[in-house]
Amino acid sequence: MKEQLEAIRKSALESINSTEAGAELESLRVKYLGKKGELTAVLKQMGSLSAEMRPVMGQMANDVRAAVETAIEKQSAILQEKALEAKLEAETVDVTIPGKKLEIGHKHPMYTVLDEIKAIFIGLGFEILDGPEVELDDYNFTKLNTPEDHPAREWSDTFYLNENGKILLRTQTSNMQIRAMETRPLPIRMISPGRVYRKDEVDATHSPMFHQIEGMVIDKGITMGDLKGTLNAVIRQIYGENTVTRFRPHHFPFTEPSCEMDIQCHKCGGVGCPTCKGEGWIEVLGAGMVHPKVLRNCGIDPDVYSGFAFGMGLERLVLGRFKISDMRLVFENDVRFLNQF
Numbered sequence: 001m002k003e004q005l006e007a008i009r010k011s012a013l014e015s016i017n018s019t020e021a022g023a024e025l026e027s028l029r030v031k032y033l034g035k036k037g038e039l040t041a042v043l044k045q046m047g048s049l050s051a052e053m054r055p056v057m058g059q060m061a062n063d064v065r066a067a068v069e070t071a072i073e074k075q076s077a078i079l080q081e082k083a084l085e086a087k088l089e090a091e092t093v094d095v096t097i098p099g100k101k102l103e104i105g106h107k108h109p110m111y112t113v114l115d116e117i118k119a120i121f122i123g124l125g126f127e128i129l130d131g132p133e134v135e136l137d138d139y140n141f142t143k144l145n146t147p148e149d150h151p152a153r154e155w156s157d158t159f160y161l162n163e164n165g166k167i168l169l170r171t172q173t174s175n176m177q178i179r180a181m182e183t184r185p186l187p188i189r190m191i192s193p194g195r196v197y198r199k200d201e202v203d204a205t206h207s208p209m210f211h212q213i214e215g216m217v218i219d220k221g222i223t224m225g226d227l228k229g230t231l232n233a234v235i236r237q238i239y240g241e242n243t244v245t246r247f248r249p250h251h252f253p254f255t256e257p258s259c260e261m262d263i264q265c266h267k268c269g270g271v272g273c274p275t276c277k278g279e280g281w282i283e284v285l286g287a288g289m290v291h292p293k294v295l296r297n298c299g300i301d302p303d304v305y306s307g308f309a310f311g312m313g314l315e316r317l318v319l320g321r322f323k324i325s326d327m328r329l330v331f332e333n334d335v336r337f338l339n340q341f
C-alpha cells in the first residue's frame with residue numbers, strides 16, 4: 001500500500017505540474033482526489049490492514065492528499081498568472097499607431113439660412129418661439145378666422161390625425177400667432193420657425209413637409225408702415241442692401257388688409273428670366289395686419305392693440321441662396337450633396 005501511495009503522489013505531482021489549462025487541472029483533481037479517484041480507491045483497502053499499520057497508512061494517505069491539494073492550488077495560481085499575462089499581451093495597445101480621423105460635419109444649408117434669419121430678427125428685438133407640429137384645428141384654423149367650410153381645411157389638403165378633424169399636422173406656422181397671444185405678455189415681437197405639412201405631391205418645388213418662419217408684432221399703434229419698414233429691413237439684410245421690393249394686395253383669412261411681398265429678381269434685375277419664371281419679381285412672403293377678430297379670439301382688444309404678421313417659406317430662401325434647383329436634394333440628406341455647402 002505504501003508503494004501505491006508513493007506512486008500516486010509521484011504521478012499526481014508530475015502531471016499537475018505539467019498542466020497548461022485550468023480544465024486539465026480540474027480533471028486531475030477528480031482523477032486523484034475524487035470519490036472514484038485513485039486515492040479513495042487505496043483508502044478503501046484500509047480495512048484489510050493490521051491495527052498497527054492502519055494509522056500509519058492513514059497518516060501517509062492524508063499526507064499524499066495534502067500534497068496533491070497544495071500542488072493543485074499552486075499550479076492553479078501559476079496558470080491564472082499565465083492567463084493574465086497572455087491576455088495583457090494580446091490586448092496591448094500600440095499608442096504609436098495613428099488614430100482614426102473623426103469626420104467633422106457642418107450645418108445643414110437649411111440651418112445656415114435659418115440661423116442667419118434668426119440673428120436678424122434677434123437684432124430687431126424679436127424673441128424666438130417653438131411650437132407644436134401636431135396641432136388642434138382651433139389653432140391652425142378656427143381662431144385664425146378660417147371657418148369650417150374654408151377650402152384650406154379640405155381633407156385633400158390637410159393631414160388629419162383623427163376622424164373628427166380636430167387634430168392635424170399644422171399646415172402653417174400661423175398657429176403660433178394664436179399660441180403667442182395666448183401665452184405671452186404684450187407687447188409681442190416674435191418669430192417662430194418650424195415644419196408644416198400639406199398633402200402635396202413631391203416634385204422639384206413641392207414637398208408634403210416644408211418649413212415656414214412665422215413672425216408677429218402686437219403693440220399699441222402698430223400700422224402697415226411698421227410692417228413694410230420691418231420686412232424691408234429684414235429682406236435687405238437677407239438679399240442685399242439694394243434689393244427692390246413691392247407689396248401686392250392679397251387675401252389671408254387672419255389678416256386685414258393682407259399682402260404679398262415680392263423682391264425684384266436679383267438674377268435679371270426685373271427683366272424676366274428662368275429664375276423668376278419671366279415675371280421679373282419673386283414672391284418671398286405673405287403678410288398683413290392681424291385681423292381684429294383674431295385679436296379678439298385671443299382676448300386682446302383691437303381698439304387698443306394692433307399688429308402685423310407674416311409668414312415666409314424657408315426652402316425658397318435656401319434654394320435661392322445656394323442656387324439649388326430641386327428641393328428634394330435638400331431633404332434627402334445625401335452627404336455628397338450637403339458637403340458642397
Ligand code: PHE
Nearest residue numbers: 172174252286287309310311
Ligand atoms: N400662413 C400663411 C401661408 O401659409 C402666410 C401668412 C402668415 C400670411 C402670416 C399672413 C400672415 O401662406
